[in-house]
Amino acid sequence: MPITQPNLWNSGDAYERYMGRWSRKVAPIFTEWIAALPESSWIDVGCGTGALTSAILSACEPARVVAVDSSDAILTTAEVALADTRVHCRLGDAASISEPDGRFDVAVAGLLLNFVSDKEAILREMARVTRPGGTVALYVWDYAGHMQLMRTFFDAAIALDPSASAFDDGMKAPICRPEPLKSLLTQAGLRDVEVRAIDIPTPFDSFDDYWTPFLGGTGSAPRYCMSLSEEARERLREDVRGRLRTGPDGEILLAARAWAVKGTVAEGPGVYFTSAS
Ligand SMILES: C[S@@+](CC[C@H](N)C(=O)[O-])C[C@H]1O[C@@H](n2cnc3c(N)ncnc32)[C@H](O)[C@@H]1O
Known part of the structure; x- marks a missing residue:
């Protein structure tokens, strides 16, 4: 079974x-929360177009960032955007990282899990790949709750076509x-696991x-949208439009919540998921 969905990330x-x-709005709040020391060595798995790596470069004074993604098309965009001698972009699978044990101080993943x-x-x-005492951290959208731009889309899509679910x-x-999230990191053998919400405005x-x-x-909702006939897509568009509150200048003010989680790699031999899986 492929570890990721084929052809979902193609541009x-x-x-x-x-x-x-x-x-890009979540990433700086997330990296500030991680509070890694300057000159740390980072790996960003599922780096996409480089939102999180950019934040690391801007605010964390890293010695080095390895940015890994399984999509060639996406990584090409990242390579152009992240032109910095401290960054090494690599095509690869997050489930099988070509790096030795304990190589990094911090391993992060934005919107991958x-x-x-x-x-x-x-x-x-x-x-x-993180050294004992180092940090493993990630964030995901609060899809079922306060990720309003996607919730509005899918609430409309499912009302018109239950198979959109x-x-x-x-x-x-x-x-x-x-x-x-907390259980996943705890079962991975990480210590001092903490979760927090990161709320951002998403104005249009x-x-x-x-x-x-x-x-x-590119992404689940756009993929669904483009699988529809033109007529069905137009119907969905008008239903979504009816659900959004528009301001006097046409603006639409929404918000999104991400859940962030971080933990510390335990000292001692790297044995993970021994009791849980
Ligand atoms: C939603 S995007 C997140 C990108 C970026 N981290 C961000 O925060 O904007 C998910 C990314 O994970 C990549 N991806 C999916 N499965 C992967 C895997 N098994 N290994 C590495 N990258 C993966 C996709 O190609 C895509 O670029």
Whole structure:
């Protein structure tokens, strides 16, 4: 079984317009919370177009950041955007990272976890490549709750077509809640596990600014959107439009919550998931 969904991530530009721009607002709050020392060595798994790596470079004074992604198309965009001698972009699978044990001070992943089938394997690898005493941390959207731009889309889509729920990360991703996240990291052998909410505004200039990214085909909701006939897509568009409150200048003000979780790699031999799996 493939560890990730094939062909879901096929355009860096489309990803950036749809989700990268919002991940860029979460990432600096997340890295500040991690509070790693300057000159730390980082790995960013599922780096996408580089939202989290950019935040690390801007605010954390890293010695080095290895940015790994399994999509060639997405990584190409990241390589251009992250032109910095401290960054090394690599094509690879987060479940099988080509790095020795304990190589990094910090291993992070932004918006990756719910897109991989074997979440324990990802945590095991992140913990393995991090030194004892180092930090493993990640964030995901609160899909089922306060991720309003996606909730509005899927609430409308499912009302018109119940089969849309197969694409809805809110239903597919029970891991994206505080307790399951905490359990996952604790079972990975991480210590001092903490979870927090990161809330950001997601303002749109107009309905077109909201809707156009759903036509990019990259990510679950855009993929569903582009699987529809033109007629069905138009019906969905108008239903979504009716659900959004528009301001006097056409603006649409929404908000999004991410759940962030972090833990410390235990001292001693790197044995993970021994009792849980
Ligand atoms: C939602 S995007 C998040 C990108 C970026 N971290 C951000 O916060 O904007 C998920 C990314 O994970 C990558 N990905 C999915 N499965 C992966 C895997 N098994 N190993 C490495 N990358 C993976 C995808 O190609 C995609 O770029």
